[in-house]
Amino acid sequence: MSSSRLDVVILAAGQGTRMKSNLPKVLHPLAARPLLGHVIDTARALNPKKIIVVYGHGGEQVKAAFRDEDLLWIEQAEQLGTGHALEQAMPEIADEDTLLVLYGDVPMLRAETLAELIRQGEETFGLLTVHLDDPAGYGRIVRDSHAAVVRIVEEKDADAETRRITEINTGILCTGAAKMRQWLSRLENNNKQGEFYLTDTIEMAVKDGIPVQTSHPDSPAEVAGINSREQLAELEREYQRLQALQLMQNGVSLLDPRRIDIRGSVETGQDVTLDVNVVLSGKVVLGDNVVIGPGCVIIDSEIGDNVEIKPMSVIEQAKIASGAQIGPFARIRPGTELASNTRVGNFVEIKNSRVGEGSKVNHLSYVGDTTMGEGVNIGAGTITCNYDGANKHRTIIGDRAFIGSDTQLVAPVEVGADATIGAGSTITRDAPAGELTLSRGKQKTIKNWERPVKK
Ligand code: UD1
Ligand code: CA
DSSP: OOOTTEEEEEEEOOOOGGGOOSSOGGGSEETTEEHHHHHHHHHHHTOOSEEEEEEOTTHHHHHHHTTTSOOEEEEOSSOOOHHHHHHHHGGGSOTTSEEEEEETTOTTOOHHHHHHHHHHHHHSEEEEEEEOSOOTTSOEEEEOTTSOEEEEEOGGGOOHHHHTOOEEEEEEEEEEHHHHHHHHHTOOOOSTTOOOOTTHHHHHHHHTTOOEEEEOOSSGGGGOOOOSHHHHHHHHHHHHHHHHHHHHHTTEEESOTTSEEEEEEEEEOTTEEEOTTEEEEEEEEEOTTOEEOTTOEEESOEEOTTOEEOTTOEEESEEEOTTOEEOSSEEEOTTEEEOTTOEEEETEEEESOEEOTTOEEEESOEEESEEEOSSOEEOTTOEEEOBOSSOBOOEEEOTTOEEOTTOEEESSEEEOTTOEEOTTOEEOSOBOTTSEEOOOOOOOOOTTOOOOOOO
């Protein structure tokens, strides 16, 4: 599908006033990625020579959002129309190249859909069109009696008969750069909107004897442009619907395909089950037989085979090995590694720590900056005091240590293998291996003590 002579121009200078936003339209997110990012990904998949973005409103902000990408940025200072926008990019494009025009606010177009269009564009002139039940607002494709495309008429310039045409211009087109350069130089703006219409090049091509060939997307959603927040929300649902379908095709069970959100990429093993309202963000890898309960959020993490994540748990930048059980209501923060068959229960927060094989932190604990061995049992309410107000310190807990409930481990501190810590202890110095260490006041009873009474 790639072509070394292909240049992609993404038009993205429009204002997007209907978004009513300080954020430039193309930076509004679809599945947590800016609209323009989706278009760049599609362009990238075609392996072109150059990707040129024509920007205008909010330009600096848009450029900054993609500063790590290999892109050519061309400013269109005044938005004088789509033809004028493309013209700004032409100095960057060689005559012998093929030129593909994409829109920065049409995020769901797939590279596969463009393959035929590009082939047509390399031969003559390729135009991506679609039939819509309600074509209002779009440029109409006018064909002659042999069904050959003769021109595009913008809605505002169309008579009643032309407006009845339901085949519309998606705006996506592809053709040779040399010809396009000539046509653009001949554009005029004597139309209802006083704009230089890129669409006028279609009639010019036909007059030059270059047939305009059309191809079509699988669904209208693929070529839907975003002009308002309602449209963005609708497209988000469609995007998520397609991702849910894809997951199910890959062997994932979804208890309700309408209540799952994928904001990134997901790799899944066999027989994964996702309950309702699961959100997967960034790069998530799920092994075989993973079960994720309702309301869980998983971000940039790797979850091993046979892991069960119970309801309302949040996992970010973590690695969970096979057979682990997490939650409900657990929070696993960045830099955490849970070895196989570990258990992390309710109201437990773990950050930047390694929990060894089979170790358990079952209730109400904070474990931060800790290296924990195998077979450790952390009692309810245990806190690692890892922060002294200025610096973070590590806690080391040896294999098979037993930490009594409500213990504070004041880091830096080490608990040896097979050590036992008595409940309610504040441990400020290393606790030796194999011994019982505790720090607590002696229990006493005060006889005949009387409760205070209200004065
Ligand atoms: C355009 C097409 C119309 C088509 C419709 C599909 C023209 C004249 N009309 O309509 O046939 O049905 O798209 O959505 O081409 N842009 C710039 N600079 C400008 C103007 C626009 O960069 O001066 C960019 C916008 O950011 C957007 C794209 O071009 O990404 C299309 O602009 P928009 O105003 O949405 O298109 P229409 O003129 O409504
Ligand atoms: Ca539009």
